[in-house]
Amino acid sequence: MTDRLTLRQPDDWHLHLRDGDMLRAVLPETARHFARAIIMPNLVPPVVTAADAADYRDRIMAAKPLNNGFKPLMTLYLTETTDAKDVRAAAEIGLITAVKLYPAGATTNSASGVRDLDKVMRVLETMAQIGLPLCLHGEVTTPDVDIFDREAVFIDTVLAPLRERLPGLRTVLEHVTTRDGVDYVASEPEDSMGATITTHHLIIDRNHILAGGIRPHYYCLPVAKRATHRDALIAAATSGDPRFFLGTDSAPHLDAAKLQPCGCAGCFTATNTLSCLAEVFERAGTLDRLEGFASLHGPAFYKLPVNERSITLVKGAPVAYPAAIDTAEGPVTVFDPGFPLHWRVEGPQT
Numbered sequence: 001m002t003d004r005l006t007l008r009q010p011d012d013w014h015l016h017l018r019d020g021d022m023l024r025a026v027l028p029e030t031a032r033h034f035a036r037a038i039i040m041p042n043l044v045p046p047v048v049t050a051a052d053a054a055d056y057r058d059r060i061m062a063a064k065p066l067n068n069g070f071k072p073l074m075t076l077y078l079t080e081t082t083d084a085k086d087v088r089a090a091a092e093i094g095l096i097t098a099v100k101l102y103p104a105g106a107t108t109n110s111a112s113g114v115r116d117l118d119k120v121m122r123v124l125e126t127m128a129q130i131g132l133p134l135c136l137h138g139e140v141t142t143p144d145v146d147i148f149d150r151e152a153v154f155i156d157t158v159l160a161p162l163r164e165r166l167p168g169l170r171t172v173l174e175h176v177t178t179r180d181g182v183d184y185v186a187s188e189p190e191d192s193m194g195a196t197i198t199t200h201h202l203i204i205d206r207n208h209i210l211a212g213g214i215r216p217h218y219y220c221l222p223v224a225k226r227a228t229h230r231d232a233l234i235a236a237a238t239s240g241d242p243r244f245f246l247g248t249d250s251a252p253h254l255d256a257a258k259l260q261p262c263g264c265a266g267c268f269t270a271t272n273t274l275s276c277l278a279e280v281f282e283r284a285g286t287l288d289r290l291e292g293f294a295s296l297h298g299p300a301f302y303k304l305p306v307n308e309r310s311i312t313l314v315k316g317a318p319v320a321y322p323a324a325i326d327t328a329e330g331p332v333t334v335f336d337p338g339f340p341l342h343w344r345v346e347g348p349q350t
């Protein structure tokens with residue numbers, strides 16, 4: 001029986017670090033194990049311009065633990081007034097790694113997102129020309145579309161037509177949650193289409209949120225779907241298909257903001273993500289494919305080198321992790337997978 005597994009140091013291709021006290025509290029949780037992360041730009045106000053991204057990157061670097069080599073990969077928040085020249089310049093100097101499109105109103109802090117795709121075509125064409133990836137929150141916001149159908153409808157009515165219009169645009173369907181999404185991504189060329197899969201969507205289904213009492217800490221967007229969709233995500237993540245890679249979407253909110261009559265969406269998984277993933281891959285009998293999912297497919301899509309350092313997962317007695325981490329403004333509950341985690345992370349080692 002395998003009880004040690006060494007892999008290239010992983011990266012997180014979808015991460016929320018927030019700002020200020022929250023940033024200082026959550027950044028060490030990711031930087032402990034991950035070498036790089038795509039940093040989501042949905043701050044208040046959002047990270048829209050190259051200058052915003054440079055300032056935010058500096059705040060992240062200042063909040064980083066000493067002697068830690070973590071590298072934030074910055075993104076811009078696409079708005080209908082984003083300037084294509086600013087995006088091009090930011091990409092050319094290596095300041096940004098991607099641009100993020102939020103349909104207006106789809107999720108946390110998405111009010112300045114895109115309502116009309118025609119208004120951002122200039123920017124998207126520039127991105128296609130220079131090979132800069134577009135990350136998509138893939139849900140429609142039409143109020144008459146059921147929340148459980150928003151991703152599938154997005155694929156048919158927004159993503160597929162966009163890809164036909166701009167086949168050269170390198171696109172990531174973020175936090176895919178449905179079989180429909182997995183099937184669509186798998187049918188597209190691997191050089192121009194990828195998808196991130198979160199840790200929590202590999203573990204929970206919608207029953208975790210609603211059966212036996214309402215559990216706000218499992219509420220995130222896109223909302224978890226039925227178990228058959230979760231199983232399609234596990235199959236995709238463990239398949240070895242390079243189109244699928246880890247984006248935790250670790251999305252911290254103060255407990256006070258989640259435990260509300262109208263609570264925020266987001267699961268905070270940075271603290272125990274790798275132990276959770278090892279458990280998922282072990283159960284699927286595919287531990288040997290965890291490295292591809294967490295450490296190799298993402299760099300291949302983003303055309304970045306893989307990390308030089310490695311980490312080792314060691315199986316033993318259940319791993320202890322805090323139920324919540326403290327921030328200056330209060331606790332943030334850590335994702336509870338609902339089962340013990342036996343894989344402990346050692347390293348990174350050089």
Ligand SMILES: NC(=O)N[C@@H](CC(=O)O)C(=O)O
Nearest residue numbers: 016107108220221251265266
């Ligand atoms: N995933 C979430 O439920 N929430 C994210 C936003 C997002 O990724 O859609 C957040 O910023 O809190």
Ligand SMILES: [Zn+2]
Nearest residue numbers: 107137221222
């Ligand atoms: Zn999102």
Ligand SMILES: [Zn+2]
Nearest residue numbers: 016040249251
């Ligand atoms: Zn997110």
